[in-house]
Amino acid sequence: MSTSDRTDDIVEIGQLLAKYAVTMTKCDVEGVVSVFTPDGTYSAFGDVYPLDQFPALVTVAPKGLFMTGAPFIEFGEPDADGSINDATGTQPLQFVDHTQTDIRIGYYSDTYRRTDDGWRLATRAMTFIRRNGEHNSGRPHVVDLSSAT
Template sequence: MTAQTTAATDDLVQINQLIARYAVTITKEDIEGLVAVFTPDGTYSAFGDTYALDEFPDLVAAAPKGLFLTGTALVELDGDRASGTQPLCFIDHASHDMRIGYYTDSYLRTPDGWRLRTRAMTFIRRSGTHDSGRPHAFERS
């Protein structure tokens, strides 16, 4: 194995641990841990809008609670940047209703390790349509 292959493997493991941390922290409603997986200028996009980190506490508080079950991401490395797609199945804790879809991500290597720079949610509907969600499902204060 070459040094370049080893470095790429290390990067992929670190990125996959990062996004596993995202799924666990949001499932546990650990907002501080959730925010920590993003770069300081990181954003989350869904519901027809993009949200900055300072909006995460209200955004997560308004969201349904349950299990964020994610699959292994397909990641493309490009030096200190990367992009990826990760499948998601969300299961509501009260009804066990499911939402399925995928995240489209960009990652950045920082002095603290890899971090999410952007995460955008795409829902897969029963009709087969892929969309970013109902516009204005989250009301900003």
């Protein structure tokens, strides 16, 4: 794989993650879903949410501004044909709640997969950085999706 190909992949993944942040900020459920693979998952609060639960999850998520930093991306090993079709990454996040300007900080741990439609998120896991310095995924079962449908 050439440096040019790798740069193209980095730019494409960066744009994919920018779309995630912008569509979350705009409460655009279809946009959020579109950045994931069909079997994609999101993890937070001690649970893993499959793609079919994303509409309800986005509905109950706090509203505000999702500000993300540049991701650190590591590519997997080449396939037999020399192409690289998977990668992992970490992306910092600062979320500002629009009602009280409360701030949450943390980072996403991601896996990416190349699909026929380009790079997509296969998994995204949220880690919050707490005031005491602890890093965790949140309190289990803090999200009740039954009331969002």
